[in-house]
Amino acid sequence: MREFGYRRAVDVAGAVALLGADPEARFLGGGTNLVDLMKSGVERPALLVDVRELPLDRIEGTEGGGLRIGATVTNSDLAAHPEVRRRYPALAQAVLAGASGQLRNMATVGGNLLQRTRCGYFTDLAAPCNKRVPGSGCAAVEGEHHNHAILGASAHCVAVHPSDMGVALTAFDAVVSYETADGPGELPLEAFYRPVGDTPHRETALPPGALITAVTLPPAPVAAHSRYRKVRERASYAFAIGSIAAALDVRDGVVHDVRLAFGAVASRPWRARAAERALTGGVASADAFAAAADAELAAAKALPHNGYKVTLTRNLVVAVLTELAEEAAR
Numbered sequence: 008m009r010e011f012g013y014r015r016a017v018d019v020a021g022a023v024a025l026l027g028a029d030p031e032a033r034f035l036g037g038g039t040n041l042v043d044l045m046k047s048g049v050e051r052p053a054l055l056v057d058v059r060e061l062p063l064d065r066i067e068g069t070e071g072g073g074l075r076i077g078a079t080v081t082n083s084d085l086a087a088h089p090e091v092r093r094r095y096p097a098l099a100q101a102v103l104a105g106a107s108g109q110l111r112n113m114a115t116v117g118g119n120l121l122q123r124t125r126c127g128y129f130t131d132l133a134a135p136c137n138k139r140v141p142g143s144g145c146a147a148v149e150g151e152h153h154n155h156a157i158l159g160a161s162a163h164c165v166a167v168h169p170s171d172m173g174v175a176l177t178a179f180d181a182v183v184s185y186e187t188a189d190g191p192g193e194l195p196l197e198a199f200y201r202p203v204g205d206t207p208h209r210e211t212a213l214p215p216g217a218l219i220t221a222v223t224l225p226p227a228p229v230a231a232h233s234r235y236r237k238v239r240e241r242a243s244y245a246f247a248i249g250s251i252a253a254a255l256d257v258r259d260g261v262v263h264d265v266r267l268a269f270g271a272v273a274s275r276p277w278r279a280r281a282a283e284r285a286l287t288g289g290v291a292s293a294d295a296f297a298a299a300a301d302a303e304l305a306a307a308k309a310l311p312h313n314g315y316k317v318t319l320t321r322n323l324v325v326a327v328l329t330e331l332a333e334e335a336a337r
């Protein structure tokens with residue numbers, strides 16, 4: 008591991024200035040991803056700017072019934088917050104479905120969104136990987152890819168984003184706030200992650216050196232009737248091979264409002280807009296849920312060993328929406 012410096016930032020402007028002064032510096036949240044990547048040699052920062060002492064650890068209500076979540080709120084505090092559990096239950100469930108209790112106590116909201124892929128070749132310094140070394144190739148396309156992308160990928164990279172939290176935040180139209188030396192900015196989460204294209208190493212639209220300060224959830228009454236379901240290869244402490252965040256508002260058997268996002272299918276949490284359009288205003292039935300899933304998954308492109316994800320995601324849509332519709336009818 009390369010020798011590195013460590014500074015603890017105490018205010019936002021100071022954190023941004025410290026990072027800006029050293030092109031090889033990185034922000035340090037809980038360190039649960041970054042430090043692992045430093046140990047494996049994928050990341051080699053010269054300086055870590057610790058952001059955990061910044062005054063960004065609050066969850067506050069916004070006008071109209073939304074929530075503003077500070078970037079250094081830990082995953083544990085986010086999942087336990089009574090207003091998160093009441094207004095956006097799928098978000099609390101998604102966070103609790105990730106990692107372990109100890110990791111969630113350390114991991115922060117900002118770090119979770121910026122965690123890197125779990126593609127095995129990304130951390131194997133001997134393998135070609137366009138995300139780690141641009142232009143070197145992608146070992147996964149012809150290699151081990153059973154947990155890789157079926158939507159939105161390119162021949163340059165087929166990795167998936169590992170965040171559970173990000174899937175629920177995407178379903179609820181979260182907006183990321185950040186600070187740079189030139190001032191503050193905002194990005195809707197759907198625009199936060201860049202398309203893969205031929206630049207898989209450039210993962211987000213954040214300006215260089217930007218510090219994430221908060222994530223804001225707009226008011227969404229439908230989110231109170233939401234669920235996160237994660238499928239994984241063992242019952243705990245494992246990343247998703249498929250997941251869904253869903254919210255449903257059914258009135259007199261008709262879909263009044265619906266939110267859907269998928270995890271483990273793309274380089275970013277995948278908002279299922281085509282499925283939402285197919286469902287809105289129609290009858291809430293298992294057949295309609297299946298047809299909506301098919302509408303979204305028509306764009307899926309499976310590799311030889313990950314075609315099961317198409318069926319898995321379709322089944323998740325039908326199962327979770329059916330449960331939510333049955334609960335609404337009670």
Ligand SMILES: Cc1cc2nc3c(=O)[nH]c(=O)nc-3n(C[C@H](O)[C@H](O)[C@H](O)COP(=O)(O)OP(=O)(O)OC[C@H]3O[C@@H](n4cnc5c(N)ncnc54)[C@H](O)[C@@H]3O)c2cc1C
Nearest residue numbers: 036037038039040041105106115117118119121170171219
């Ligand atoms: C064994 C294990 C199992 C896991 N299982 C899951 C799982 O099932 N589901 C899941 O979603 N996650 C899982 N995780 C990942 C875990 O959730 C992430 O490692 C964690 O959320 C990252 O947060 P952090 O604060 O520790 O980030 P860090 O490791 O500190 O940082 C990650 C990245 O974000 C940057 N960064 C951090 N904060 C900011 C900020 N405020 N502004 C700008 N940049 C910032 C850092 O520079 C770095 O590039 C697992 C991790 C481990 C080790």
Ligand code: SF4
Nearest residue numbers: 126136145164165166
């Ligand atoms: S899928 Fe992406 S992360 Fe994995 S080897 Fe290919 S380029 Fe690298």
